Amino acid sequence: MHQSLRSILTQVCFRSGLLYGLQRLGDRVHLHRRHGRLEFPYLTNWRAPGFQILTYHRLTKRRDPFFAGIDVELFKQQVGFLVRNYAVMDLAEIVRRLDDGQAIPRNAVALTFDDGYRDNYELAFPILESFQIPATVFLTTGFVNREGLLWNDKISYAVKHTRKKCLTFGCQDTVHFPLHTVGERLVATRTILFQLLHDPHAWKLALTDALLKDLDVHDFGDLWDSMLTWDQIRRMKAKGIRFGAHTVTHPILSRLPLEEARREILESKEAIEAELNEPVELFAFPVGRAADFNSNLKKTVSELGFRAAVTTIFGTNTGETDRFQLRRVGLDEPDLASFAVKHCWYKLVM
Numbered sequence: 001m002h003q004s005l006r007s008i009l010t011q012v013c014f015r016s017g018l019l020y021g022l023q024r025l026g027d028r029v030h031l032h033r034r035h036g037r038l039e040f041p042y043l044t045n046w047r048a049p050g051f052q053i054l055t056y057h058r059l060t061k062r063r064d065p066f067f068a069g070i071d072v073e074l075f076k077q078q079v080g081f082l083v084r085n086y087a088v089m090d091l092a093e094i095v096r097r098l099d100d101g102q103a104i105p106r107n108a109v110a111l112t113f114d115d116g117y118r119d120n121y122e123l124a125f126p127i128l129e130s131f132q133i134p135a136t137v138f139l140t141t142g143f144v145n146r147e148g149l150l151w152n153d154k155i156s157y158a159v160k161h162t163r164k165k166c167l168t169f170g171c172q173d174t175v176h177f178p179l180h181t182v183g184e185r186l187v188a189t190r191t192i193l194f195q196l197l198h199d200p201h202a203w204k205l206a207l208t209d210a211l212l213k214d215l216d217v218h219d220f221g222d223l224w225d226s227m228l229t230w231d232q233i234r235r236m237k238a239k240g241i242r243f244g245a246h247t248v249t250h251p252i253l254s255r256l257p258l259e260e261a262r263r264e265i266l267e268s269k270e271a272i273e274a275e276l277n278e279p280v281e282l283f284a285f286p287v288g289r290a291a292d293f294n295s296n297l298k299k300t301v302s303e304l305g306f307r308a309a310v311t312t313i314f315g316t317n318t319g320e321t322d323r324f325q326l327r328r329v330g331l332d333e334p335d336l337a338s339f340a341v342k343h344c345w346y347k348l349v350m
């Protein structure tokens with residue numbers, strides 16, 4: 001569909017009663033599909049209430065293309081919309097109710113934040129508090145209290161700040177990136193991050209170090225202040241924000257030997273439990289696509305005492321969804337209307 005036509009339809013839907021109608025419809029039914037194809041009778045009743053889990057990472061006050069995040073004002077609008085139209089619930093509470101055979105509202109939604117960025121405390125927390133709604137933050141515990149940084153953030157920072165004017169990257173097929181303009185630096189960053197994402201963790205970290213050396217960047221300045229501290233985490237916990245585990249160093253677990261993956265999961269759980277003095281029941285698989293975990297990892301997460309695990313596989317959940325493979329919805333939308341309409345539409349299509 002043409003971009004501007006879609007945007008007009010989105011606005012019409014958002015500003016009329018149509019969105020409300022779609023929402024109520026989505027609480028009752030979803031599209032009837034088999035093997036990915038729409039099939040008669042086209043709509044089918046939810047067998048149990050469907051609930052959505054929203055994924056957030058970073059929030060920002062000033063847009064920085066090297067460190068993408070949702071604008072704080074837009075986040076505030078989204079939360080306001082969700083509070084007015086949905087039952088925003090604590091994810092652990094939803095899971096507990098499902099485990100106990102209790103009902104959840106038809107329009108339940110849970111908010112989650114991955115990785116443990118400091119803006120979750122500085123920007124998101126005051127908004128969550130003012131609306132008095134819960135959320136779950138999945139912590140990469142090795143990065144709390146300035147003890148480490150995500151490899152992708154290091155690369156983004158280095159390419160953004162290096163004094164070098166070109167970069168050679170790659171082993172067999174080397175690529176030369178000019179770094180004269182912001183645009184060129186963004187292209188270099190995105191290409192490198194995309195290429196490294198699927199590599200085994202140790203290899204990825206070694207290449208990151210080599211790249212930083214090449215770029216002659218040895219300090220990360222204010223990037224060190226981009227992750228949460230345990231103090232901030234405790235302050236949020238005191239006001240009802242919940243914390244889940246997201247490993248120690250954020251590797252793609254399916255690319256690690258199982259023993260090593262188990263250690264990553266367990267040590268992040270134990271670190272949070274020791275700091276917060278309460279059991280950690282939820283886990284988020286790093287990166288979280290279907291290829292990033294497997295049945296052995298789900299079994300490990302369950303054996304280590306978690307009640308549920310979330311992925312980044314798109315979709316809506318019900319009480320019948322595998323509790324260790326919960327789906328989420330990440331909505332990177334430029335305005336409230338498209339967020340609201342897509343959020344609603346995605347429930348209808350599951």
Ligand SMILES: [Zn+2]
Nearest residue numbers: 114115286287
């Ligand atoms: Zn993550």
